[in-house]
Amino acid sequence: MSENNVVIVDARGSFCPGPLMELISKIKSVPVGTEIHVLSTDKGSAKDIPAWIKKVGHEYLGTEEKEGYWVVKVRKTK
Amino acid sequence: MEEKLVIVLGTGTVEKLQMAAMLTSVVATFGTPVRIFVTMGAIPAFKKGLLKEERAKYESIVGQAILEKNVPYFIDVLKQAKNLGDVKLYACGLAMDVLNWEVDDLEEGLFDEMVGITEFLGIAEGGKIMVM
Numbered sequence: 001m002s003e004n005n006v007v008i009v010d011a012r013g014s015f016c017p018g019p020l021m022e023l024i025s026k027i028k029s030v031p032v033g034t035e036i037h038v039l040s041t042d043k044g045s046a047k048d049i050p051a052w053i054k055k056v057g058h059e060y061l062g063t064e065e066k067e068g069y070w071v072v073k074v075r076k077t078k
Numbered sequence: 079m080e081e082k083l084v085i086v087l088g089t090g091t092v093e094k095l096q097m098a099a100m101l102t103s104v105v106a107t108f109g110t111p112v113r114i115f116v117t118m119g120a121i122p123a124f125k126k127g128l129l130k131e132e133r134a135k136y137e138s139i140v141g142q143a144i145l146e147k148n149v150p151y152f153i154d155v156l157k158q159a160k161n162l163g164d165v166k167l168y169a170c171g172l173a174m175d176v177l178n179w180e181v182d183d184l185e186e187g188l189f190d191e192m193v194g195i196t197e198f199l200g201i202a203e204g205g206k207i208m209v210m
Binding site: 014016025 | 103104107108147155162
């Protein structure tokens with residue numbers, strides 16, 4: 001799913017480590033520079049995904065809280 | 079991160095299996111090799127062809143909730159981890175011998191080989207060891 005060059009990973013309804021795993025699978029398949037938004041209803045994942053992004057060296061663009069879910073934004077840098 | 083993570087997985091409860099799988103999957107994405115020695119009570123959870131609820135018993139309400147909710151199960155998380163990084167699973171020779179099992183009796187696509195303690199200690203050398 002893609003909107004305005006942003007790739008959406010909709011992992012709502014899945015628990016840790018599902019959303020992170022979905023992001024990791026997706027990030028491997030898109031070109032460098034791509035912005036990905038992970039949608040997650042899992043609070044733990046909303047905290048853990050930014051930590052993973054920083055650890056592996058991609059660009060963390062922030063987390064937005066929506067009604068009942070979080071949007072974690074990342075840009076693939078390598 | 080350490081050069082290599084070694085997990086000795088000896089308990090087959092939902093909680094321990096899930097913890098090992100989650101650690102493995104995340105650590106593997108850092109580019110760190112993970113080596114898992116599946117032994118003793120953890121072996122039966124990996125039997126080929128079991129249903130989700132047949133694999134393991136829970137030891138707390140956390141494990142119970144993991145089974146009831148949409149949590150990626152340890153078997154699938156480990157399979158995914160093997161695709162994401164350098165992850166190898168070894169089945170304990172003793173546990174397999176007493177059950178009269180071969181690697182073919184275990185879930186497909188997970189185990190690299192059956193090894194004894196001495197061989198595994200060689201594989202584990204230089205790594206950070208976690209026992210579960």
